[in-house]
Amino acid sequence: MGRDNYLVFTALLVFSFSLFNLASTYNLIINFGSAVTGFATDSGVVNLTVGSVVSINFTNASVNFGSGEVNSSATFATINTLGSVVNGTWAPETLKFLIINLGNENATLNFSSGKNASTFIGGNVSIASYQYNVSNVETGACVPPAGFSLGTFYEVNTTPVSREICADFLPGKNITIDIKLVIPDNSNLGILTDTVTITYEAS
């Protein structure tokens, strides 16, 4: 019995001590702001120069239609990066060119290509077609120049060499370029190549 009383007394003592500690810690936290500490405050001036940068990134820098052929019953096939395949055996493709303005200035963008439909696709020149279509990802990302419309397919031409597609491409915004091909059944065979060039500068 005497041993039990001793244990109860010790437990009460420890509990009281912990309560005291809790109160003391709480008090310290509350008064921390007015206490003398090593925390110093002052104000200063930060000199910061932000240079102008004109920069773009091709988030997707290539278009892949894979391999395929014109259906035997058709004279031509039409494929595009909107996922459409008509009269052909290509797998639907929705990956398009995606361009972001990474700079801090508006940019002017021009589109050019080394090839046109007859040199890229070949075959019947009255059928073959190689087109591109510029679209905004965010509203107002690209302000087109007069005579050029977003969301419209234009034939890729080697003349004029370069065509302005964005008079103002806003920083932080994205545009896409879709590709559409009309492939005649007597087109060039094998691996076809072309590179489109985006020429840009501060607007």
Place this chain on the structure above:
Amino acid sequence: MRGLIFFCLLIFLIGNVFAISGVSPGSYEINFEPNLNKSFVFDFIFDEEVSAEIYVEGDLAEYVAVDKEVIIGREKVNVQLTLPESVDSPGPNRIRIGARQVVNESAGIGIAADVRGIIKLEVPYPGRYVELELIAPNANTGDLVNLTLKAFNRGEVEVNIAPAIQIFKDEEIKDESVFKNVKIKPSEMRLFNFLFNSSGYSSGDYIAVALADYGGEKPARDEDQFRLGEFYVKINNYSRVFEKGGIEEFNIEVESFWNNQIEDLYAEVKVINFEEASFVTPPIKLESWSNASLKGFLDTSKINDENFQAEIILHYGGKTTTETADLKLIFGPDYTLYMIILILILVVGLTLWRIKIFFKRVSKIK
């Protein structure tokens, strides 16, 4: 015969490692000085190991020399401009220092970058010439619209001007401010500010026109459009046709006519006569003058009429925009019934199979 021939075509992807490109600074702006000799640095940025050809193009390119013909990855290009005593191209001239990516064409359709840094060189016009640049920002009705006018003396002689700014709406002049006469030396710019008090003016599109008579053939002129906003969100479009029997996406296209961001914009869609199908979309933030789409989900299983109506109510900042929408339900195939039939077939098939096995065992025992 032609139909028998298969024309096989392969269009492969180029594995382009190239992605980023750029130049810093994007441009330099200087005024023409006879025999000026000045150097510029353009920091061209390309991915590592991507090479680019440096070229010079544009007005007065013949007076520029660069220290590199090819760069690899990120490199600085020093440009030396050596101007003659005089040039015959008054006005803005652009000298372009370009870096054109060298492409190792392999297969497919790839994309390459051609980035240009610019030296903008203003050559003075003979005699008097003033250019104006007017900036009129969008605002809300009742705001003070701070219009900024920059007057550049692009001529060879000092000019005196007293510019004016006029505000038009629907070709009717609404307000005008005429500034005091100021002198501007050649190649200098003066700034003018006009606070247009839009209180009492209706929302909509306005045109600000700046004019300055500097003694030339005709006054210098510039204009800028600006909008006065009202706290209003318009419903431009919405989903109209739905398939019966499931949860269908319901999109509402909206447009802001307010010059500030609108927070917590959401739509309440009350389906008339089928209250249990009503829903509320999650809230969105709508940027000034922007379009956005609100997305909700309509439980079409709770609607029985082919043609029905819903009241679309936009809620934003204590205000609402309401429109009654005529909607249509298409009664498609009942997939639940198909599933039940399929399960029944499976159950019957399984039972028959077990019965067959049972009789086989019985015959073996006999």
